[in-house]
Amino acid sequence: MANFGIENKILQYLIIILNLKYLSATHDSNGNSSCVLYEQKFQLKNCVLINHSHLECNGNYNFCNDNKSEFFMLNTILIPYDSILKLSISDSSKLIVDPRNIIKTFPNLRVLTILRGKLIKIITSFPAEAKISEIRIDRTKLDTLPDDVFKYLSLPHAIDLRNNALAKINPESFNITSLTSLYLAGNPWKCNYNMSWILKINNNSLAMKIKDTEKLHCTSPYEGRPLFAVVEIIETLRNECKQTVCDCELIHVVGPRNSHQQINNKRQLMAFVAVNCSYRGLEEMPDFIPTNTTRLYLTGNKIFDLTKIVTNPVYREVRDLYLDDNLIESITILDGSYWLEHFRVFSLRGNKLADLPTYALENVLVQGENAVSIYLGNNPWTCDCLFTPGFQDLLLQYTNIIKDIHDIKCNLLINNGENSGKLIKDLTRTEICVMPNEFFLHPIDILNIILATTILLIIGKFIYDYWLFKRTGILPWIVTKIP
Numbered sequence: 001m002a003n004f005g006i007e008n009k010i011l012q013y014l015i016i017i018l019n020l021k022y023l024s025a026t027h028d029s030n031g032n033s034s035c036v037l038y039e040q041k042f043q044l045k046n047c048v049l050i051n052h053s054h055l056e057c058n059g060n061y062n063f064c065n066d067n068k069s070e071f072f073m074l075n076t077i078l079i080p081y082d083s084i085l086k087l088s089i090s091d092s093s094k095l096i097v098d099p100r101n102i103i104k105t106f107p108n109l110r111v112l113t114i115l116r117g118k119l120i121k122i123i124t125s126f127p128a129e130a131k132i133s134e135i136r137i138d139r140t141k142l143d144t145l146p147d148d149v150f151k152y153l154s155l156p157h158a159i160d161l162r163n164n165a166l167a168k169i170n171p172e173s174f175n176i177t178s179l180t181s182l183y184l185a186g187n188p189w190k191c192n193y194n195m196s197w198i199l200k201i202n203n204n205s206l207a208m209k210i211k212d213t214e215k216l217h218c219t220s221p222y223e224g225r226p227l228f229a230v231v232e233i234i235e236t237l238r239n240e241c242k243q244t245v246c247d248c249e250l251i252h253v254v255g256p257r258n259s260h261q262q263i264n265n266k267r268q269l270m271a272f273v274a275v276n277c278s279y280r281g282l283e284e285m286p287d288f289i290p291t292n293t294t295r296l297y298l299t300g301n302k303i304f305d306l307t308k309i310v311t312n313p314v315y316r317e318v319r320d321l322y323l324d325d326n327l328i329e330s331i332t333i334l335d336g337s338y339w340l341e342h343f344r345v346f347s348l349r350g351n352k353l354a355d356l357p358t359y360a361l362e363n364v365l366v367q368g369e370n371a372v373s374i375y376l377g378n379n380p381w382t383c384d385c386l387f388t389p390g391f392q393d394l395l396l397q398y399t400n401i402i403k404d405i406h407d408i409k410c411n412l413l414i415n416n417g418e419n420s421g422k423l424i425k426d427l428t429r430t431e432i433c434v435m436p437n438e439f440f441l442h443p444i445d446i447l448n449i450i451l452a453t454t455i456l457l458i459i460g461k462f463i464y465d466y467w468l469f470k471r472t473g474i475l476p477w478i479v480t481k482i483p
C-alpha cells in the first residue's frame, strides 16, 4: 500500500509538470460555479480525490463535459474521466441530478452516492450503457422519482433510497430483473396509498428485493406505525369491504410506533375502521360489516329495527353509530344491552321516536364511562305528564352529552296545541302536566276516598255506640237484632 501511495504521488507530480501550461489559464472560466473551463479542460471545484477511482464533491454540482474531453482537472492535476468508478456528491443546497449526463461524463462509474442536501429532482434515466452496481441517495429531500429512472439498468445493482422524503413509489418503475436489493427505510410512506404490492413476497417480486421491509413506517394518518402491518390491515379491510355495499376506511391505528424491534405483527396493533353505508336504501341494518368497524354511518336509509345491534356480534365493536334520517320508532330493544353500555356516539336525529326508555339511558349516562355524544333532535317527541318530566330531567342533566338539545321539541301534530313544537328543555312542569279537566280524578282515587270515608264513619259509629253504652247501658240497635 505504501509503495502504491508513493507511486501515485510520483505520477501526480509528473502530471503536474506535464500540464503546467494549464496553470496560466486562470481566467478562462465560463462563470459557472461548478464548471470552470481551463483551456478546454474543466476544473472541478470543491472536489477531492479520495483515491484514484473515488471522486468526492461538495455543494451544488454540474458536470458539464460538453466538449467530450477525456480529462478533467483537479488542483492542476489532469484526471481521466473514465478512471472514476465511484462518485459522491454531498450537501448540495439545490441539486438537479441528470443521470444521463453523469454517466456520459464518467462512463465507468460503478457507485453513485448522493448524500444530504436538497436533492430536488432527478430529470433523466440512467442510460442502458451504465455500468452502475450501486446507487445510494441518502438524507436528501427527494420526494418523487421519474417512472423509468432505473428501468434501463442492465447489470445487477442495488438501490438505496433511505432517509429521503419519498411518500410513494410506483412498483412498476422498480420492475427490473437486474435489481438485486432495495432499501427504503426512513421515508414518510403513505400507507393508505396503493401499497398492496409490498405484501406479495414471492420469487422475484419487488417485495422480495426490499431488504428492510420491517423498518418501513407510515406517515399520517398512521404516523410511525409499521408499514407492512398497516398495509396488511388495509388489504384485509379492502377484501371485507367488497362484501358490503358500503365504503370502508382505516381511520386510525393504535400500537407501538417507530420501534426498533421488528414489529410486523399486526396483532400488536389496534385498528379503527369507519364504514359508510349512508343513503344506500337499506331497510335493515347490515348483517355483515368488516371486522374492527368502530364507526358506522347508516344515515338516510329506511331502517326501523335495531334488533341486530343486540343480536349480531359484529356490532359489539361499533362505538360510533349514526342512524340519522331513518324510520326508527323505538330503541327499547337496546335496554340493558352490551352495546348501549359501551357506545361513544349515538346519533338518532330525524327518526320517528316519540319516547325512549329514559331510565335505561340514564343508567348508562350515570356510569358515564364511554358515552360522549347523543343526538336526538328532529324526532316527534311526545309531551305528556308521564314521559316528559323524566325525559326533560335527563336532557338538562346531560347537556354536555346530549348535543342537540335545541332541536329536541314536542311533536307538532299529536300533542295538544299549546306545547306542540316547543323545546322540551324550556317546558315548565305545569305546561307539561296541564290536564283537559283541572279537577279530574282517577277512578281508583275516587274509590280510595269512598273507602277511607266509610272506614272513618264505621270507627266513629263504634266509638259513639261504646260511649252511649257506658253512659246509658243501651246496646246499639244492631246488637239487639243479633240472635
Ligand SMILES: *[C@@H]1O[C@H](CO)[C@@H](O)[C@H](O)[C@H]1NC(C)=O
Residues within 6 Å of the ligand: 031, 032, 033, 035, 062, 064
Ligand atoms: C453552468 O453550466 C451548465 C452546463 O454548461 C449550464 O447548463 C448552467 O446554466 C450553468 N450555470 C450558470 C449559473 O451559468
Ligand SMILES: *[C@@H]1O[C@H](CO)[C@@H](O)[C@H](O)[C@H]1NC(C)=O
Residues within 6 Å of the ligand: 050, 051, 052, 053, 054, 086
Ligand atoms: C477507493 O476508496 C473507496 C472508499 O472511499 C474504496 O471503497 C475503494 O476500494 C478504494 N479503491 C481503491 C482502489 O483503493
Ligand SMILES: *[C@@H]1O[C@H](CO)[C@@H](O)[C@H](O)[C@H]1NC(C)=O
Residues within 6 Å of the ligand: 037, 040, 066, 067
Ligand atoms: C469547446 O471547445 C471549443 C474548441 O474546441 C471551444 O471553443 C469552446 O469554448 C469549448 N466550449 C465549452 C463549453 O467547453
Ligand SMILES: *[C@@H]1O[C@H](CO)[C@@H](O)[C@H](O)[C@H]1NC(C)=O
Residues within 6 Å of the ligand: 171, 172, 175
Ligand atoms: C414486470 O415487467 C414485465 C415486463 O417487463 C411484466 O411482464 C410483468 O408483469 C411486470 N411485473 C410486475 C409485477 O409489474
Ligand SMILES: *[C@@H]1O[C@H](CO)[C@@H](O)[C@H](O)[C@H]1NC(C)=O
Residues within 6 Å of the ligand: 171, 194, 195, 196, 197
Ligand atoms: C393497486 O396496485 C395494484 C398493483 O400494484 C393494482 O392491481 C390495483 O389496481 C391498484 N389499486 C388501486 C386502487 O390503485
Ligand SMILES: *[C@@H]1O[C@H](CO)[C@@H](O)[C@H](O)[C@H]1NC(C)=O
Residues within 6 Å of the ligand: 202, 203
Ligand atoms: C416461483 O417460480 C416458480 C418457477 O419459476 C413457480 O413454479 C412458483 O410457483 C413460483 N412461486 C411463487 C410463490 O410465485
Ligand SMILES: *[C@@H]1O[C@H](CO)[C@@H](O)[C@H](O)[C@H]1NC(C)=O
Residues within 6 Å of the ligand: 233, 266, 267, 269, 270, 271, 272, 291, 292, 317
Ligand atoms: C379486530 O378485532 C378483534 C376482536 O374482534 C381483535 O381480536 C383483533 O385484534 C382486532 N384487530 C385489529 C387489527 O385491531
Ligand SMILES: *[C@@H]1O[C@H](CO)[C@@H](O)[C@H](O)[C@H]1NC(C)=O
Residues within 6 Å of the ligand: 276, 277, 278, 279, 297
Ligand atoms: C358517506 O357517504 C355518503 C354518500 O355516499 C356521503 O354523502 C357522505 O358524505 C359520507 N359520509 C362520510 C362521513 O364520509
